[in-house]
Amino acid sequence: MVRWLSLPADDRPAPDAAVTLAAQGTATVEPYAARFLPALVHAAVVPVLALAALVWVDWLSALIVVLTLPLLPFFAALIGKTTQADTDRRWAALSALSGHFVDVMRGLPTLVTYGRAERQVDVIGEVSQRHRRATMRTLKLAFLSSAALELLASISVAIVAVTVGLRLTHGTIPLMTGLVAILLAPEAYWPIRRVGAEFHAAADGAEAIATLLPQLRPLDGVVPEYRGRSSVDVRAEGLSYTHPGAHRPVLTDLTLSAGPGLTVITGPSGAGKSTLLDLLAGIRRPTEGQVHTSRAHLVTQRPFLPAGTIRAALTVGGEAPDDALWSALRAVELDGFVAALPSALATSLGDEGFGLSAGQRARLAIARAILSDAPIQLLDEPTAHLDAHACEVVHSAITQLAQRHTVIVVTHRTELVALADHHVHLDPATEKVAR
Numbered sequence: 001m002v003r004w005l006s007l008p009a010d011d012r013p014a015p016d017a018a019v020t021l022a023a024q025g026t027a028t029v030e031p032y033a034a035r036f037l038p039a040l041v042h043a044a045v046v047p048v049l050a051l052a053a054l055v056w057v058d059w060l061s062a063l064i065v066v067l068t069l070p071l072l073p074f075f076a077a078l079i080g081k082t083t084q085a086d087t088d089r090r091w092a093a094l095s096a097l098s099g100h101f102v103d104v105m106r107g108l109p110t111l112v113t114y115g116r117a118e119r120q121v122d123v124i125g126e127v128s129q130r131h132r133r134a135t136m137r138t139l140k141l142a143f144l145s146s147a148a149l150e151l152l153a154s155i156s157v158a159i160v161a162v163t164v165g166l167r168l169t170h171g172t173i174p175l176m177t178g179l180v181a182i183l184l185a186p187e188a189y190w191p192i193r194r195v196g197a198e199f200h201a202a203a204d205g206a207e208a209i210a211t212l213l214p215q216l217r218p219l220d221g222v223v224p225e226y227r228g229r230s231s232v233d234v235r236a237e238g239l240s241y242t243h244p245g246a247h248r249p250v251l252t253d254l255t256l257s258a259g260p261g262l263t264v265i266t267g268p269s270g271a272g273k274s275t276l277l278d279l280l281a282g283i284r285r286p287t288e289g290q291v292h293t294s295r296a297h298l299v300t301q302r303p304f305l306p307a308g309t310i311r312a313a314l315t316v317g318g319e320a321p322d323d324a325l326w327s328a329l330r331a332v333e334l335d336g337f338v339a340a341l342p343s344a345l346a347t348s349l350g351d352e353g354f355g356l357s358a359g360q361r362a363r364l365a366i367a368r369a370i371l372s373d374a375p376i377q378l379l380d381e382p383t384a385h386l387d388a389h390a391c392e393v394v395h396s397a398i399t400q401l402a403q404r405h406t407v408i409v410v411t412h413r414t415e416l417v418a419l420a421d422h423h424v425h426l427d428p429a430t431e432k433v434a435r
């Protein structure tokens with residue numbers, strides 16, 4: 001999960017695939033790595049040893065095993081190939097189920113408002129049924145293929161036993177040799193039978209590992225142009241960006257530079273302002289062009305607050321003494337509110353704790369920016385949820401922040417534009433930048 005978050009947004013898996021991989025996917029790695037792979041090693045070693053011993057004891061029994069043994073892996077591979085399509089289908093059904101569930105949970109307040117929540121029960125029911133049918137088909141195949149391999153192995157051992165029996169009756173081999181041959185023959189078959197039995201439980205794990213492994217490649221070099229600079233200037237040259245799957249670029253050949261102080265970016269809705277901040281923060285990789293910048297701290301329109309205390313929410317970026325926390329809260333006029341809470345900074349937030357309004361969350365995010373030591377601060381509509389007074393407070397906090405940092409703010413507020421050192425207007429009509 002941490003790994004995905006450290007990747008550029010464009011390289012992360014879709015939410016439904018991520019949920020499936022992180023939950024069921026990682027759980028299926030255990031049967032694959034702890035049971036299937038060891039069984040595979042056994043199957044490569046034990047039958048060869050058993051066969052070698054059998055050649056030494058009774059070559060005729062060994063010949064029967066040599067002729068029948070390859071049938072087991074051959075049939076196992078044949079069955080595996082047929083079930084691959086089913087495994088893929090089941091995996092896709094599981095992904096769809098997770099995706100639907102995540103979407104419904106996210107949109108539940110809106111669906112309830114429109115009285116459409118009940119309809120989702122049918123949709124989830126239908127997707128679950130699809131998953132159930134795919135799982136039942138895989139289970140049926142697993143039972144059938146295990147039974148087929150068992151039968152084949154039993155028949156092969158029976159052939160060895162019958163020939164040994166016949167020869168014993170005719171007195172052509174001693175009893176001891178016959179007994180050892182009958183005891184050794186099953187040893188050549190069981191490891192391969194076990195591989196067949198573990199195969200179906202491990203198929204999902206193999207699928208999960210195949211998806212996960214490429215994502216575990218070293219991170220260095222993923223976003224080289226964002227690394228190793230120490231200046232507090234931000235420069236974007238010939239920047240173009242197209243969202244994955246989109247047909248038209250959001251930004252085309254954009255050139256921009258910002259130095260210490262306050263730079264505001266304005267422009268109509270949908271012009272690509274938030275996308276530009278993502279690019280400057282290194283969260284997205286430009287389709288063309290380059291971004292030169294040092295470490296940046298981004299405050300998004302929906303700031304993330306971890307489940308935990310107010311102190312934990314403020315120190316996501318790094319530890320800070322309580323004095324610094326209170327001073328940051330004072331700058332956004334949240335100090336009085338937090339001091340009045342039952343446990344002040346130790347008050348829990350989130351599902352099991354205290355709730356914050358959208359405006360309070362926005363101000364807490366600004367307090368976090370004040371505490372951050374990143375030389376570049378990127379703020380996306382920081383005053384969108386605030387009333388006139390709170391807006392004034394946050395604007396004053398931002399101007400103070402701009403005295404120590406390079407601050408770039410996306411805003412629609414003319415008051416903040418008036419306070420800015422630089423003004424950048426994103427104009428989608430000309431797709432160029434006016435300063």
Ligand SMILES: Nc1ncnc2c1ncn2[C@@H]1O[C@H](COP(=O)(O)OP(=O)(O)OP(=O)(O)O)[C@@H](O)[C@H]1O
Nearest residue numbers: 243244246250267268269270271272273274275276
């Ligand atoms: N993940 C995405 N995939 C595809 N298109 C996207 C994605 N995110 C944004 N877009 C599109 O990119 C365009 C620019 O979006 P962006 O959020 O950057 O605009 P904005 O200028 O910040 O708008 P606003 O002022 O309304 O916040 C929009 O047309 C939007 O539909």
